[in-house]
Amino acid sequence: MDTLHYLQSRKALARLQAQHPLLKIDCCYNPYVGCAGGCVYCPSSRLSKTGVRTNMLHLLSRELDATTHKLHIGIGTSCEPYCGAEKKFNLTRHALDIIMKRRMPLQIFTKSELVLRDISMLRDYSQSGLLAVSISICTMDKKLSQTLEPGTPDPQSRIDLLVALKRQGIFAGVVLSPIIPAITDSREQMKEVVERVKKAEGDYILPAILCMAHPAMKSFFMNFLHLHFPKVEHRLFALYERNIMPPEPYIRRINDLLAEINSAMAIPMHIPLEPGICSISPCIDIRHELPLNM
Ligand code: SF4
Numbered sequence: 001m002d003t004l005h006y007l008q009s010r011k012a013l014a015r016l017q018a019q020h021p022l023l024k025i026d027c028c029y030n031p032y033v034g035c036a037g038g039c040v041y042c043p044s045s046r047l048s049k050t051g052v053r054t055n056m057l058h059l060l061s062r063e064l065d066a067t068t069h070k071l072h073i074g075i076g077t078s079c080e081p082y083c084g085a086e087k088k089f090n091l092t093r094h095a096l097d098i099i100m101k102r103r104m105p106l107q108i109f110t111k112s113e114l115v116l117r118d119i120s121m122l123r124d125y126s127q128s129g130l131l132a133v134s135i136s137i138c139t140m141d142k143k144l145s146q147t148l149e150p151g152t153p154d155p156q157s158r159i160d161l162l163v164a165l166k167r168q169g170i171f172a173g174v175v176l177s178p179i180i181p182a183i184t185d186s187r188e189q190m191k192e193v194v195e196r197v198k199k200a201e202g203d204y205i206l207p208a209i210l211c212m213a214h215p216a217m218k219s220f221f222m223n224f225l226h227l228h229f230p231k232v233e234h235r236l237f238a239l240y241e242r243n244i245m246p247p248e249p250y251i252r253r254i255n256d257l258l259a260e261i262n263s264a265m266a267i268p269m270h271i272p273l274e275p276g277i278c279s280i281s282p283c284i285d286i287r288h289e290l291p292l293n294m
Contacts, residue, residue, distance in 0.1 A: 004085060005051035007033060012059035013073065022206055024271050025074035025107055029099075031056045031091035032079045037111070038151035040224045041138075041178050043214050044079045045151075052085050057094050064102050072105040082114035093118055100125050107132045107271065109175065111152050113161050119168055126170045132271050133172040134206065135162050139184045140192045147228055148180075162200045173197065173204035173271070179254060180210045181239050181246055182232035191261045204268045207258055209251060213244045 013027040020026075034050035035042065064071070075081045081092040092108075096118060099106050106125070108115065115122070115133065125131045139145055140155045153161070158174075165172040174197045179185050190207075197205050212218040218240065225233040239246040262269070 003049075005033075005049050007051040007053045008055050009053040009059060011063065012056045013063050013071070019072065020074075022208070022270075023074060023077075023107060024105075025072045025077070026069075027071055028074045028077040029056070029060065029095055030076065030078045031081065031089070031095065032083050032085055035080050035083055036151045037080055037083075037149060039149040040221060041148065041180065041210055041217075043217050046217060046220055050085070052089050052091065054089075056091055057098065060095055060098050064098065064104065070104060072107070073099055074107050074109065076109040080110060080112060081108065082110050082112035082117075086114060093121075096121050096125075103128070103130065105130045107134060109134045109136060111136050111149075111158055113153065113157065113164075115161070116164060119165075119170075122165075122170050123168050129171075131171055132203070133165055133170055134175045134271075135165075135172065136175045136177055137193055138176070138178055138180065139189055140196060141189065144184070148183075159196050159200055162197070162202050166201050166203075171203050173202045173206065173267075175206045175208060177206070177208035178210035179207060180236075181250065182235050183229060185254060187257060187261065190258060194258070194261050194265060194267065198265045198267055202267065204271055205262070206271065207254070207269065209245060209254060211244050212240050 013029055015027045016025065031053050032051070033044075033053065034047035035044040036050070038045050075092060075095065086092050096106070100121065108122075108131075110133070122131060122133065126133075135158050137155055137158050138148065140159075142154050142156065145152070145155050162172055162174065174193065176190065176193055179190070184190075194205060212221065222233065222237060225236055239250060245251070258269070
């Protein structure tokens with residue numbers, strides 16, 4: 001990893017304007033900045049510096065003590081919470097402790113098997129129904145994953161991680177993200193992910209189409225397409241020319257396709273952290289409306 005910068009944050013929790021309809025979180029905790037994962041679709045991989053927000057735990061305790069609401073907290077929404085720096089700084093592990101003591105609903109997003117280090121804490125909390133651990137997978141194709149996500153564990157390792165979490169009784173599933181038009185959106189590719197989650201006895205799948213909310217990200221991604229996927233660059237450019245998401249007919253087509261793929265397997269496409277409030281449409285984008293807090 002590059003030189004790590006020590007940063008001070010003004011707040012530990014970045015609040016959403018309203019609860020995220022897909023993820024069911026009200027706020028995000030991201031103690032690290034920048035990521036060595038190198039995912040071509042992720043703003044965190046394009047930051048020129050990597051950093052650690054050293055005052056986050058103190059702020060988190062203070063903010064949670066000051067709130068009178070039950071906050072649904074997402075950890076790792078904008079940067080891998082179990083990145084290399086976590087081994088030294090433990091800002092995710094200690095945050096779990098702070099959040100769990102206050103009995104707040106919690107969802108962790110990761111691709112890293114370092115999450116297994118905290119397995120005993122997660123197992124206990126999962127039994128209370130307040131925890132979901134989401135593993136991100138955009139394709140099961142190892143070669144394609146290496147091109148799109150060069151610094152991350154391969155897709156099979158992530159399925160193995162899901163299996164390991166499930167064996168420990170942890171409520172866990174997969175964020176099928178990002179679904180990249182013309183690259184990871186074929187019936188065969190999405191079906192393979194859904195089948196692997198089913199076999200691993202994952203509790204849910206949350207599908208999310210690629211969102212290009214950041215202009216710098218968009219320009220980087222288009223250059224990447226030009227180099228690696230020249231045959232589809234025009235198609236993607238057309239889909240994202242006017243908006244950060246593809247037009248409605250594309251989204252509808254993916255939703256229908258996923259519904260058809262999942263019809264026999266019936267994996268929930270929501271997170272039932274609180275029964276009765278989880279009626280959602282699949283395939284809104286995970287990053288849309290999430291503050292990046294960088
Ligand atoms: S591992 Fe996660 S945070 Fe890191 S670059 Fe990839 S998507 Fe971004």
